[in-house]
Amino acid sequence: MEKVSEKTGGSQTIRIPGDIPAPSGGKFRQWVRENLLLVLTVLGVFSGSAIGLLARQTEYSDEVVLLVGFPGELLLRSLKMLILPLIISSLVSGLACLDAGASGKMGSRALLYYFSTTIMAAILGITVVVVIHPGDPSSSGSQQEQNASGDSGDGDNTVMDALLDIIRNMFPDNLITACFQSVKTEAKLVNKTIGEGADQRQVTKVQRDLVVSEGTNVMGLIIFCVGFGLIAGQMGPQGKLMVDFFLILNEITMKMVCIIMWYSPFGICCLVAGNLMAIDNLADTARSLGMYMATVVTGLLIHATVSLPMVYFCVTRKNPFKFCKGIVQAWALALGTASSSAALPITFQCLEVNNGLDKRVTRFVLPVGATVNMDGTALYEAVASIFIAQKNNMNLSIGGLITVSLTATLASIGAASIPSAALVTMLLILQALGLPTHDVALIFTVDWLLDRMRTSINVLGDAYGAGIVQHLCRDELARMDAEAERRDREMAEMLRSGSVALSGGGRGSLLPRGSICPSVAPSGAMLPLRPTGALSPAEDRPPPSAPAAAAARNSWFEKRIPNSETQI
Structure with missing residues (x-):
């Protein structure tokens, strides 16, 4: 957007014009690019007929x-x-x-x-x-011959x-x-x-x-x-x-x-x-x-x-x-x-x-x-x-x-x-x-x-x-979305308050804080048990936010395909 200054007498007026509209030919080309597949399909029907x-x-x-x-x-x-x-x-x-x-x-x-x-x-x-x-x-x-035959x-x-x-x-x-x-x-x-x-x-x-x-x-x-x-x-x-x-x-x-x-x-x-x-x-x-x-x-x-x-x-x-x-x-x-x-x-x-x-x-x-x-x-x-x-x-x-x-x-x-x-x-x-x-x-x-x-x-x-x-069905769909959002908020609050802890490397398995969970060594041998409330240095960090809690709860599919229009 370009600023244009104009002086009228002793005052100065600044006029900010809107965006310059694109020429009609440019709009048409843009529409064709955005709907190229549709244009080609319609052309295919008419071309085949011709x-x-x-x-x-x-x-x-x-x-x-x-x-x-x-x-x-x-x-x-x-x-x-x-x-x-x-x-x-x-x-x-x-x-x-x-x-x-x-x-x-x-x-x-x-x-x-x-x-x-x-x-x-x-x-x-x-x-x-x-x-x-x-x-x-x-x-x-x-007609009679056809019916007879x-x-x-x-x-x-x-x-x-x-x-x-x-x-x-x-x-x-x-x-x-x-x-x-x-x-x-x-x-x-x-x-x-x-x-x-x-x-x-x-x-x-x-x-x-x-x-x-x-x-x-x-x-x-x-x-x-x-x-x-x-x-x-x-x-x-x-x-x-x-x-x-x-x-x-x-x-x-x-x-x-x-x-x-x-x-x-x-x-x-x-x-x-x-x-x-x-x-x-x-x-x-x-x-x-x-x-x-x-x-x-x-x-x-x-x-x-x-x-x-x-x-x-x-x-x-x-x-x-x-x-x-x-x-x-x-x-x-x-x-x-x-x-x-x-x-x-x-x-x-x-x-x-x-x-x-x-x-x-x-x-x-x-x-x-x-x-x-x-x-x-x-x-x-x-x-x-x-x-x-x-x-x-x-x-x-x-x-x-x-x-x-x-x-x-x-x-x-x-x-x-x-x-x-x-x-x-x-x-x-x-x-x-x-x-x-x-x-x-x-x-x-x-x-x-x-x-x-x-x-x-x-x-x-x-x-x-x-x-x-x-x-x-918009009410039922909205209710389902609100229920999923409510569960996300509840989980975020639980994680923020420290009442639950993520186990298994943050893959979504929830255990009450203070309970005992086994740790598995890389070789598969069981390590000494420790309370889940005792955080390791790597775990000693602020509680996750609500989006992070929701991400922890989401399925593998939702993580791998984030560009879905509707997350189900």
């Missing part, structure tokens, strides 16, 4: 498409590699640092938010598709089967196999002979078998990690070593995520370009399903810009768009990868660093939300099922629409957080409504694009949920 559209003007082979999309495949595989250690370490370490009351309230509030917004999304999807009415029966071809040799999985599969997968019989597979009910029609003699007849029955499905049983791992973390936190000093292990594992995993984040812009560019190049006829696809795509996108935009911000503002009374600005990086990654699990590591980073959320909240809410909270998927499935009914000239009653909303909510919860998982759960809704399941192939041609959009809405809903849960 490259894919330009490449379609030329002739290329399937091998070229494979090579273009290969770097994107490496990005997906790298992120999926970290999903399992990230979910386990974040849940265990986060819940171990919460008491049972705080974790119970946090979990109930998170689940209430998830179910509420998912039902809102399903109802919004039904409203949008009924108003716009994108299904045109005249463009569905020979549909193979109904398999039994239909009911809503009850899907619900039982969700509950069954919550309690896996083998944790190792749960890391890479789950179970599901498979129904098939079998012919059985009943009766004897003249009363003998053939009947067709539905036989249900449990079959193995490839993919991580995330729900089962979450249930186990929740119980493991809560019990480890209640064990106190006995479980401290295990809690420290998962805390360090979480930090290591997040550092690996930071490395992958700088590769993500290039990987997303290749993913988008490869998907565009793989479409056989882009113009015909856009023409035949244009209204359907417009309906889904309209519903997703309303949910992302109106419904979720409105819920966040009504609960927290804070600016939702300022909160959303901090998670653009996670939203862009979800848009490029079409996997909420793959975007989970980046979502952690955005919420904790950009938006300053408490790690005790994000480590519990986000892994659960990546599995349970599927707003975009519920909206998409509601629109797609009613669109197929409209294409087949079938009018759904009020009861049918209610069935769509409830079934879409349950199906979205059971959907895996992987690309195009909603197409699998879509069959459940179609069967519940009695609609032809072969029409799923009709919407598969554009699912690659809509999948990315609905996944980005899922991630957005998870982030808003973490912010809402932290606001609702």
Whole structure:
């Protein structure tokens, strides 16, 4: 700041101007440097779209498409590699640092938010598709021929089967196999002979078998990690070593995520370009399903810009768009990868660093939300099922629409957080409504694009949920922080008054002053015992201050990682 002297008549005035504002170009460059990763990610999305559209003007082979999309495949595989250690370490370490009351309230509030917004999304999807009415029966071809060609040799999985599969997968019989597979009910029609003699007849029955499905049983791992973390936190000093292990594992995993984040812009560019190049006829696809795509996108935009911000503002009374600005990086990654699990590591980073959320909240809410909270998927499935009914000239009653909303909510919860998982759960809704399941192939041609959009809405809903849960649990978190601060002050007072002494080289073992503690020689031989009240010359120093007492009490993890945003 520069002082400028001015003389007016016989007096002297000293004017101290404010800081000279930086030119607009300098501010923009500074903003780009501070948000370089975000800028590169957004550029990757647009660059991939441009490259894919330009490449379609030329002739290329399937091998070229494979090579273009290969770097994107490496990005997906790298992120999926970290999903399992990230979910386990974040849940265990986060819940171990919460008491049972705080974790119970946090979990109930998170689940209430998830179910509420998912039902809102399903109802919004039904409203949008009924108003716009994108299904045109005249463009569905020979409907009778399609229905005649549909193979109904398999039994239909009911809503009850899907619900039982969700509950069954919550309690896996083998944790190792749960890391890479789950179970599901498979129904098939079998012919059985009943009766004897003249009363003998053939009947067709539905036989249900449990079959193995490839993919991580995330729900089962979450249930186990929740119980493991809560019990480890209640064990106190006995479980401290295990809690420290998962805390360090979480930090290591997040550092690996930071490395992958700088590769993500290039990987997303290749993913988008490869998907565009793989479409056989882009113009015909856009023409035949244009209204359907417009309906889904309209519903997703309303949910992302109106419904979720409105819920966040009504609960927290804070600016939702300022909160959303901090998670653009996670939203862009979800848009490029079409996997909420793959975007989970980046979502952690955005919420904790950009938006300053408490790690005790994000480590519990986000892994659960990546599995349970599927707003975009519920909206998409509601629109797609009613669109197929409209294409087949079938009018759904009020009861049918209610069935769509409830079934879409349950199906979205059971959907895996992987690309195009909603197409699998879509069959459940179609069967519940009695609609032809072969029409799923009709919407598969554009699912690659809509999948990315609905996944980005899922991630957005998870982030808003973490912010809402932290606001609702702020009293419990403040009480826990005050309790920890009170213990630090009490320990500092005890050390200052001389009522306790640190033993074991100041590693935190407390003994009453005046008691007898053994001293161990370097060779391991026991030295003569001495009262802990008799200080050696090296120990004859003033009592430690409160920060020193707190440092003596802190764990090895807190000493080794002092730059954590929230010390838990």
